[in-house]
Amino acid sequence: MIELVCNLHSHTRFSDGVGFHRDVVAAAARAGLDVVGVTDHNVWVGGVQGYYDRVLLLVGEEIHDPCRQPQANHALILGAGRELSMWAASPQALIDAAREQGALVFLAHPVEYTPRWLQDWLGEPALPWVDRAVVGFTGLEIWNTMSEFKARLRTPLHALYYAFFPPRFLRGPFPEAIRWWEQLWLSEVPAVAIGGADAHGHAYTLGPWRRVLFPYEWLFRAVNTHVLVDRPLQRRPEADWLVIRDALQAGRVWVANDLLGSSRGFRFEARSGHRRATMGETLRRAGAVHIEAVAPAPGEFRLIRFGKGVVARARGRGLHYLTAEPGIYRIEVYRGGRLWILTNPIRVI
Structure with missing residues (x-):
């Protein structure tokens, strides 16, 4: 991409x-x-x-x-x-x-x-x-x-x-x-x-x-x-x-x-088995789902599941979350208490 x-x-x-x-x-x-x-x-x-x-x-x-x-x-x-x-x-x-x-x-x-x-x-x-x-x-x-x-x-x-x-x-x-x-x-x-x-x-x-x-x-x-x-x-x-x-x-x-801070280079994806999806895409599960986000600079990451709220947090330059739950997931990243990055979601089915 x-x-x-x-x-x-x-x-x-x-x-x-x-x-x-x-x-x-x-x-x-x-x-x-x-x-x-x-x-x-x-x-x-x-x-x-x-x-x-x-x-x-x-x-x-x-x-x-x-x-x-x-x-x-x-x-x-x-x-x-x-x-x-x-x-x-x-x-x-x-x-x-x-x-x-x-x-x-x-x-x-x-x-x-x-x-x-x-x-x-x-x-x-x-x-x-x-x-x-x-x-x-x-x-x-x-x-x-x-x-x-x-x-x-x-x-x-x-x-x-x-x-x-x-x-x-x-x-x-x-x-x-x-x-x-x-x-x-x-x-x-x-x-x-x-x-x-x-x-x-x-x-x-x-x-x-x-x-x-x-x-x-x-x-x-x-x-x-x-x-x-x-x-x-x-x-x-x-x-x-x-x-x-x-x-x-x-x-x-x-x-x-x-x-x-420039967000060039940010990435957000989900994978399950050999299948991968990024923002706007749908991932059909083939076992557990690994959700990952990486930013070009440190921040506070929040993984949000639509209808459920925040399901995971991390500090640093990335977030990794393992789940078996279907849902619609998106990422927010904050710097200095202010929203830096907001993604479109990945749908996991």
Whole structure:
């Protein structure tokens, strides 16, 4: 497997970002990304997808119904290759139309909270996904950097504090999002979890203070999606997108706050007899099951079984667990008390 570090949620001046596509790609290159996605609001920009030096730029779209009140239900569409915002009024019709185009659909910032003062002052409402009866989507953007930032700003003093110490607000996905995700898997809906920046590059003003809190480059060094592809990319944008799409759809993915240290090289697998499985895959038992995770730096490992909670812990650079129990297993790794790595699960049957 070949690892790609991706960030699939950003915006340009074509919607509400401050940079152009070339600025986003340049920031992604400086941050060490392999793949960056631009997902402008309700507009698909043709003619710019491709390689810029070593970085692959993917052009998708973040679609919502601007007439809906209150606002909700933002969907990240990747790989449609055409405009789909005409389907925005019906989330299910949008998902169906995207799938017909061979695209992936991730429910953006599916759980979101915004303090009342922030809504009143900056007009920043919460934008959760509320139509949970939809089917056919690929997964959830379970960890969104900017969503978490908004939720942590309980008072203006919190805003001032995090303006000067921005890495400290990143603690992990909201518990409600985790519960929803696990329930989907337990209901036989293998939703893929990804993470994203939701990068706009904006400056923020608080009284006399004006500070560019989250330039593209900083955000692309934070919450990223690491994808394991099964063959090398060929520097052919359309063909390489298909390789990445297959890996994302399969769930060979983990999410990491790379500000805590690069998670490149992390691995998580289960084996039983001669059979092996990694994230997003199913392992059929042939005796006892060995579950292993290895990280490139020390941390606190937690092995979580969906519906049961933490079943094993370890400190150091790895975890090994022996079990005969079927279940859906995932890994979390913490550094300094903060979530570093969150994996998609392996199903053991």
